[in-house]
Amino acid sequence: MEIETQYHTEDDGFAGAISHSADIIEDFPEGAEEGTPFQEVFASTPADETTEAVPVEPALHISSDKRMGIHYFPDHKHYGQGALQKWLPAIQSLGVNWITLPAPLDRAIPDEFISGLISSDIQPVLQFDIPLTEEYSVEDFAALFRAYASWGVRYAVLFDRPNLRSQWPGVAWTQRGLVDNFLDKFIPLAQAARQAGLTPVFPALEPGGDYWDTAFLRSALEGLQGRGENELLASLVLGAYAWTRDRSMTWGAGGPENWPATMPYHTPEGSEDHMGFRIFDWYNAISRAVTGSVLPIILVAAGVQRENSQARDAQPVRRAIAMAESLQRAPSDTHNNRVPANVLACNFWLLCAAEDSPSSIHSWFRYQTAKPNQQGEEWLDWNAPKAKSAAVAQPVAAVPPATSSNxxxxxxxxxxxxxxxxxxxxxxxxxxxxxxxxxxxxxxxxxxxxxxxxxxxxxxxxxxxxxxxxxxxxxxxxxxxxxxxxxxxxx
Missing domain, CATH: 3.40.50 (Rossmann fold)
Known part of the structure; x- marks a missing residue:
């Protein structure tokens, strides 16, 4: 397999050097040179003026007071009998309308669990962390998709952080055209999801990542466009991780138009990048440059760092509250303390994790009792004046298995x-x-x-x-x- 020499200096341009490990091979976009700032590259599409614009549907507009959500657990082991009865009151008490659910790959989350959430005005976002290292059957996933759609689910995130080397088998990571290889896997599943009645969500990328996420996203959208996947593009939602990294809530606000000196792998002193809560400003610039319009975005996890090995955010719930206050203001594309209307949901990390999980330090609720810990209490105190009647509703029991007694x-x-x-x-x-x-x-x-x-x-x-x-x-x-x-x- 031919491997092209890498650029890997701090002066790299938008889509040139993708990895400092010299393992990724990607060419610059046509018309872009090494060292090209974000702003110039974003403005340089499409190269062929005769290319028709992709018919991207307008972003769905969600009421500003219904964009908050929570990430359920970091794994898919908590959907058994009694799980809904235990955790629904906690979820309702947060005043959220969205929830990220890690989805098993070999079975469905019980429909009683899904239906209980939907009947409580909480929209599940299913996150399928499909290994890029394994083979899978599109037909099997299609059956799952149809079942979920029939239960009222609307959004399915396909794969997770494909811009990380750890997600790929070794040889695949070094092959030319990594983004194209990913699209070969993504498109059939996304089409199956659409045919089943679900909205496919392009996976959230690791901000930065081994293959710079903004370069990966742009190449992927251009790849979909180049393959004629206009219908898929028109229905696509982008996933994103909004980690604050101990930075201000307005870090990187305005995207590349406000920070033209920022380049992949290099943020000059005095400049800012996309690695903060306002990552959506940068993703919007990419989708607008490629498609002519912004795509809807779901922040599948937001707030503290997800990986235990990374520095933990200071005051995580205070930051989540600041995000929530931004979400609740009238949407705006021009105000740094507001969130654009195409951001459908912001699902905060994390409702709960098992006590032996590395993610338990991020939990808002105690695993054994489903009662709020100190972090959860902070949120509940803030949300108390806005709390819905659902916050004090009686627990909703999952439909029990068939027995002679019921x-x-x-x-x-x-x-x-x-x-x-x-x-x-x-x-x-x-x-x-x-x-x-x-x-x-x-x-x-x-x-x-x-x-x-x-x-x-x-x-x-x-x-x-x-x-x-x-x-x-x-x-x-x-x-x-x-x-x-x-x-x-x-x-």
Whole structure:
């Protein structure tokens, strides 16, 4: 494999030297020279004046008082029975309307958990941390996407920080065209998400990173444009990490137009860069330069540093509160203390983590009791005057698994209220017969999930995995509810 010599000095231009390790190979954009400042490169697109502008849809406008969110846990191990009942009151008490949920790759988060959040006016943002080092089946993900979309999920973040060397197998990191290689993986999944009814979110990049994130993002958007992926671009949302790095809340405000001397890997004395809360100003400049318009942005995690090895932010909750106050002001592209309207959500790091997790120092709530710690109390004290009635609502219990003690009660009032045409009932969220589900959904228009309550609302119910996977009481209740029941054996 041919490897091109690297630039790796502090004077590197926008997309020249991508890594100080001399492992990444990327050419400068046409018309840009080594040392070209951000401002000039952003203004130098497209090279071909005859190229048609990408039809980017206007950014969704979210009410300024509904842009705050929280990042749930740093892993996907906390969706079991009782999790919603335990954690929903804590989430509601924060007064948030968004939540980042790390999504398992081999099964779905239970639909009861998802539905409980959505019914509480909290929109999940699913984060699929798909390893770039492994092979995966787009068809398997498509089945997951369809299920999530049928439950009301709208946003799916595909991959995480692909501009880090640690995310790639060694040989792939040294190959020419790393961004193109990433797009080869991203596009099929993004298309599958769109076809399922989800909005694909381009993964949040590590600010800075081994491959400078602004260069990676620009190359990726240009790559999508060059491949004719106009429909995908028109529906795309950008993910971002907004770490404050102990800097002021207005660090880098205004983007490259205000800080034209800043270049990748080099921020001159007296200048500022994108590595702060206002990273969205810089990403907006990139998307505007490439597409002619800004793309919607979701800050999938914001506030303190995510990695335990990095310096911890001072006064993390005070910084989160300052961010929240910026979000709640009327959106503006020109005020440093306000946030542009295309920033849909800012999900603060972190609701909670297990006590043995390195991320536990960032938690706002105690793991064992789901009660606020000192950091959580600071936020609640600030939010108290604005708290919604949901903050004191009774816990919402997740739908329990089918048992003889709860099936009859759960079916009351549903027998003659079927609202779904077809529902595939799964035996357990952790043991999906994925091949069976995928092939079935390819030929049937059916909702899918683990909820007996939703199954009872369907005219026809298909039992995945065979009759033996379900208690007799479940079968009896479905039949008594008037459902036409059939079964599908696992392949």
């Amino acid at each position: 099936l009859s009660a759960g079916s009351k009032g549903i027998t003659k209220a079927q609202t779904l045409a077809h529902y595939m009932l799964l035996p357990h969220a952790e043991h999906w017969p994925m091949d069976t589900v995928r092939s079935f959904l390819e030929s049937h228009q059916a909702a899918v999930g683990t909820s007996l309550e939703q199954a009872l609302a369907a005219s026809r119910v298909t039992l995945a995995g065979g009759l033996e996977a379900y208690p007799d009481e479940t079968l009896r209740t479905l039949i008594q509810a008037g459902c036409a029941v059939d079964n599908l054996q696992a392949a």
